[in-house]
Amino acid sequence: DGGITQSPKYLFRKEGQNVTLSCEQNLNHDAMYWYRQDPGQGLRLIYYSQIVNDFQKGDIAEGYSVSREKKESFPLTVTSAQKNPTAFYLCASSENTYEQYFGPGTRLTVT
Amino acid sequence: EDQVTQSPEALRLQEGESSSLNCSYTVSGLRGLFWYRQDPGKGPEFLFTLYSAGEEKEKERLKATLTKKESFLHITAPKPEDSATYLCAVQGAAGNKLTFGGGTRVLVKP
Numbered sequence: 064d065g066g067i068t069q070s071p072k073y074l075f076r077k078e079g080q081n082v083t084l085s086c087e088q089n090l091n092h093d094a095m096y097w098y099r100q101d102p103g104q105g106l107r108l109i110y111y112s113q114i115v116n117d118f119q120k121g122d123i124a125e126g127y128s129v130s131r132e133k134k135e136s137f138p139l140t141v142t143s144a145q146k147n148p149t150a151f152y153l154c155a156s157s158e159n160t161y162e163q164y165f166g167p168g169t170r171l172t173v174t
Numbered sequence: 175e176d177q178v179t180q181s182p183e184a185l186r187l188q189e190g191e192s193s194s195l196n197c198s199y200t201v202s203g204l205r206g207l208f209w210y211r212q213d214p215g216k217g218p219e220f221l222f223t224l225y226s227a228g229e230e231k232e233k234e235r236l237k238a239t240l241t242k243k244e245s246f247l248h249i250t251a252p253k254p255e256d257s258a259t260y261l262c263a264v265q266g267a268a269g270n271k272l273t274f275g276g277g278t279r280v281l282v283k284p
Contacts, residue, residue: 067217094270105178105261105274106218113270121271153217162208163272165217 066090067166069154074171076148084139084169086154095137096155096163099123106153112137141171148173176201176266180275187252187282195247195260195278203267207245209238210261212277218261252282 067088076082088095094113098106108121112131126145131137137156141148151170155163179198187193199207206225210218222231224240231238235256237248247260259279263272 069217096270103276105276106263106272107274108271111270151215155217157270159270162206162220162223164220165210168215168217170215 067154067156067164069152069166069169071169072167074169076171076173078173079143080173081140081142082148082171082173084141084152084154084171086137086139086166087135088137088154088156088166089135090156090158090164091134092156092158092164093134094157094159094163095131096157097121097127097129097137097139098153098155100151100153100168109139141173176264176268176273178262178264178273178275180260180262180278182278183276184279185281187249187280189253189282189284190251192248192250192252194249195280197245197247197262197275198243199245199262199264199275200243201264201266201273205265205267207240208263208265208272209236209245209247210263212259212261214259221260249280252280254282254284256280257282 070085096111097109110129112118128140154166157163181196209221212218222238227242259277261277263274
């Protein structure tokens, strides 16, 4: 089955710790994206990558970092500099500028 | 800056009671308008892409339409399984980025 996987589904961390969220796709899509969703709000773009070894900041990149060493993988690190990291994180991929397909999400709780 | 506003925020329907969701947008050079369905605790599921005013697309009980300023998602004779949050997003000329609205939570009661 082709699709996008995110792991883990739930993640708990102490304040001040960095944490990395995994995103893998086997759709052979060039572009990948990270969004953040807060309760009752729409999705906000954190980072996106249109090609391996290249990525761009989205609207809310502060306190986050990414890498794109392989076409299939686009991990997101939530650093201790992110002031309000508790949220639902969604990864997506697309074939160029066409519709984006989303993974199941990771719910991160930082206490 | 691209903007998307969805209304209403929430909608309660009786099974079989048809209704419409609104997505108003401003965008520089519309490349596409996208509708997604999201169930609680899950990732959004792609429904439709609309590219130009006048375009319509249908899938089961859902029909999406597009004008130059807004899109409508019509739900005909809804069933309880249509309960979900419906998200609208636009892609402008600037690139791959999608701008999402806040969503409409739909609850269909039997």
